[in-house]
Amino acid sequence: MFKYLKQENGYSLLLVILAIALLSVLGIMLLTLTANSLKISTSERDDQSVFYIAEGGLNNTKSKVEQLAKITYDQNRKHFNKLPLDKRKPEKFKLDFIDEFEGGLKKIFKENTQSTYTATVTFDEQFKEKPIANVTIVQENTEPLQYKITSVGYIGKKTRTVAQTITINLGSGTETGPAFSNAAAIHAIENIGLGGGKFNGDVVSESGNIDITQDDTKITGKIGTTSDKFSKPDWVNITNEIIGHVAFPENILPPFPDNQFTSLSTRPYTKSIQVTIGGEQKQLSLDNNSIKIDGDININDTPNFSGILPVSQDMYVKTLMVDSDNTLTIDVGNSDKNLFIDNFDFPQGHLNIMGSGKLTLYIKNAFDLKGNSSMNNTGDIGRLSVYYAGTSSMDFTGDTNTKASIYAKSANIKIDGSGSVQGNINAGGSNITIEGGSYNHNLYIYAPKAEVLLGGSGTVIGGIMAHTVKTSGDPAVTYKPKTIDDTISNGGLIFEENNNLTISDGMLEVD
16 A cells, blocks of 8 residues: 555645646636726726816816906906096996906806806817816905806716805005196196187186287086186187186006117017019018008019008117108008118108007107198007107197097197197107197097197087197187097096906815
C-alpha cells in the first residue's frame, strides 16, 4: 500500500485544474471590479456633466438678464433726464425701470407668475442623451433690487441644481446743481443787450443786466434778472414777469476729445483708397495723402469717379477737398467710422453719408465751407459729428446747409448769408455771430465763454446759452424743446451711465 502512496501519477493534472480555477476566480474578480469601476465612472461622468449643464443654463440666462438690464437702464435714464424737474424722483426712476425690465423679461422668457419667469436651455446631445437646463428667474427683493436665477440641469435621470443672485444697482441719481430755465430762448451768464428782435420764450441771466434799447424788441416769456438790473426806454411798456436771476448750469460743455488729436502724431496717413472709377473698382493712390474732387467728378485728377467713398476702417488724410458742385458720399457701412482730416476744404461741394452707421470728422487745422456747399443736408442730424481743433474761424456762410453736431474747441463761429445750421453747437471760443438771413432750426448753442451777436434777420429755432448776448436789427430766437440727443441735462436730478449696474453673488449648488 505504501508503494502506491509514493507514486506521483495525476499530480500535474490536479495542479493544472487548481491553477485554472484560481485564474478563473481572479478573472471573475477583475471583470467584476472593471464593471463596477465603469459604472462608477459613468455615474461620475454624468454627475459632473449635469452640473456643467446646470451651470451653462444659468450663465446663458444670466447674460441675457444683464444685457436686458443695461438696455433698460440706458433707455430709462434718457427718458427720465428729459422730464420736468418736479417729476424727477428716484422712486419714479426705479418703478419705471422695474416695469420696463420685467416687460422685457416677459418677451424673452415665459412668465409663470408675477415676477417669476422660466426658460429651457438645450444643449447638444451627449452619449445618446439630450441635456437640458430648466431655469427660473424670481424677483427676491426690491430694496435692493435683486433677482435669483435657479438652474436645474438634466441628463437622463441625473439632476443637479445651481443658483445665483443678481443685484441691480440703480443708484439714486446725481444732483447737477440749481435748475435753470427749461424754456429759455436766451440764457446768459452775464449781460444781455437787446437792440431789437423777437424772442419767443424766456430771456434770462445768471448774474447780469438785461437791457432793452430798441422799442421793437419783443419777449413772449419771462425775464430772468432782478428789477435793479433790468432797464428799458421809458416809453416801452413791458408786462413780462420778472423772475430774478436764473442759475446757469455748470460743466455745460462735454470734454473735448483732445486724445484723438494728439494721437495723430503717430497715426499714419491713408496711402490709398478703393473706389469705383468708370464702373470698375480700382485702388487709387493718394498723392500728398489727400482726396480732391473737382471738375467733372474727377478724383485726384482721375475722371469718371462714382462719387462714393467706401470707408471700411478709420482714415486719416491731409486734405479733403470737394469743389465744382460735386457730391462726395461716404459709405460707412453698418458701423460708426472716424475720418481724421488736417484741412477740410469745401469751396463748392457737398458731403453725404451712406450706410446705417454714423460718421465723425476730426478736423485738425482748417475748416472751409462756402458757396452753397452742404454737409449731411439730406440725412438725420445724429448721423454726423464734427470736432474742430483749429483756431481760425469756423464759418457757415453763403447758402451753405449743415446738419450735424459741432464742437469747436477754441475757434469763433460765424453763421451768415441765407443758409442754415441744424444741430448742437458746443463752442469753447469767445465769439459767435449769427446774422444775415440765415434760418437755423433745431439749433442749440452752448458757449459759456462766448459773446453771441445776433444781427440782421438771422433766425434761431432752438435755444442759445452763452456768456453774454447782444442783438441788433431784427433777429428772432424761438425756444424749442430739444428733439435731438444732447449731452447737457436740464438741471436737477439726473441718472448717468452706470458701468457697475449688475453685481453677482457667488454661484451656489442647491440640494
